[in-house]
Amino acid sequence: MTKSIFYHAGCSVCLRAEQDILSFIPENQIEIIHLGEDKAKIKNAEVAGVQSVPALVLSNGNVLHINFGASLEDVK
């Protein structure tokens, strides 16, 4: 099974969401990507349909935008 990917940018909204997500998705089933530190991955996030962070891209391809920390444009 493909892992879910949690994209964030280190903002406080992101970090709180990360903790909440990790309370119901086991850490070995999720990949966490900090787009602020790993800007090369922004393209992947965009292709997956991510418009803002924090966002969770599920293994079925669906994107859950969770609360609102920053738009992907701002992260760039």
Next chain:
Amino acid sequence: MTKSIFYHAGCSVCLRAEQDILSFIPENQIEIIHLGEDKAKIKNAEVAGVQSVPALVLSNGNVLHINFGASLEDVK
């Protein structure tokens, strides 16, 4: 342990999010409330901090607004 509560209003965004949420939270750990059909619960949702649906209120009290279906004002 208190259950998480998933509030929605029957919109397509809500229903898709519900399926995704149920893919990682077991059904016996979550209560699903349709605010369109159960308007008396809108007040509870507001008090919990829900501003739009779909939203997931976690057992720790944190609110995750997931994508955006409708504002609570529209549901009223």
